[in-house]
Amino acid sequence: MRDWKPESYDRFGDVRLQPAIDLLARVGNVPAGDIIDLGCGSGVMGAALARQFPGQRIVGIDSSPAMLGKALATGDFTELEQDDISEWVPEMAPALIYSNAALQWLDGHEGLLPRLARTLMPGGYLAVQMPHQNPAPSHQGWGTAFAGLFGERDVGKGPEVLDPGAYFDLLAQFGDVQLWETEYFQHLPAAQDGHPVRLFTESTFGLPYLEAAGDTAEQARLIEAYEAAMAVVYPPREDGSVLFPFRRLFFVLRRPVS
Numbered sequence: 001m002r003d004w005k006p007e008s009y010d011r012f013g014d015v016r017l018q019p020a021i022d023l024l025a026r027v028g029n030v031p032a033g034d035i036i037d038l039g040c041g042s043g044v045m046g047a048a049l050a051r052q053f054p055g056q057r058i059v060g061i062d063s064s065p066a067m068l069g070k071a072l073a074t075g076d077f078t079e080l081e082q083d084d085i086s087e088w089v090p091e092m093a094p095a096l097i098y099s100n101a102a103l104q105w106l107d108g109h110e111g112l113l114p115r116l117a118r119t120l121m122p123g124g125y126l127a128v129q130m131p132h133q134n135p136a137p138s139h140q141g142w143g144t145a146f147a148g149l150f151g152e153r154d155v156g157k158g159p160e161v162l163d164p165g166a167y168f169d170l171l172a173q174f175g176d177v178q179l180w181e182t183e184y185f186q187h188l189p190a191a192q193d194g195h196p197v198r199l200f201t202e203s204t205f206g207l208p209y210l211e212a213a214g215d216t217a218e219q220a221r222l223i224e225a226y227e228a229a230m231a232v233v234y235p236p237r238e239d240g241s242v243l244f245p246f247r248r249l250f251f252v253l254r255r256p257v258s
């Protein structure tokens with residue numbers, strides 16, 4: 001299981017945080033019970049969860065020791081657990097399972113999401129946000145650049161996010177579902193060390209391609225090819241910054257009280 005690099009992921013922390021806040025804003029009053037941050041990463045939402053649900057346990061779950069180390073340093077969590085979030089099972093029914101930009105890395109959503117929904121206490125919430133950017137040039141460009149250099153070499157690319165309607169169908173049997181998409185026009189600042197879109201995607205979607213490229217020289221060739229394509233699709237503005245459209249999928253389920 002790969003470990004993540006918090007310093008790379010957090011480079012665009014302000015841009016990545018807005019969808020997380022928007023998701024939390026759609027969660028209403030929850031019953032007394034644990035608040036689970038599933039795939040909590042470096043813990044950026046711990047403080048917001050604690051503010052919105054004072055007096056309730058805030059539990060962060062993540063598979064990455066490096067990310068959990070950052071989350072621990074925030075002091076915002078009641079408890080942190082290192083666990084595979086695809087197999088995690090709560091000890092008691094949660095009041096909220098909140099998952100921001102994590103479940104897109106997992107296979108088997110057809111089974112995973114109903115299983116999570118069933119664990120909620122009456123009146124509890126499941127709130128999920130995932131990037132829905134895979135068809136965009138920013139993501140397709142990694143595969144195109146990789147194939148152009150390394151042909152059929154195995155990448156071990158991650159799973160695909162389902163169509164929005166599929167998530168509604170999976171969850172509507174468990175309660176009221178809100179589902180929406182938002183395209184954020186992210187203003188990425190100019191950088192001396194590369195194209196801003198490459199710097200944004202390399203710590204997430206691009207990571208399997210960079211790992212599969214192997215040594216430093218091959219990674220450099222892949223980055224050069226990818227950046228050349230991104231300069232055409234997402235041309236820098238006069239100051240070197242880039243306006244980068246990025247689509248995200250949200251859904252919130254509330255279990256009935258009785």
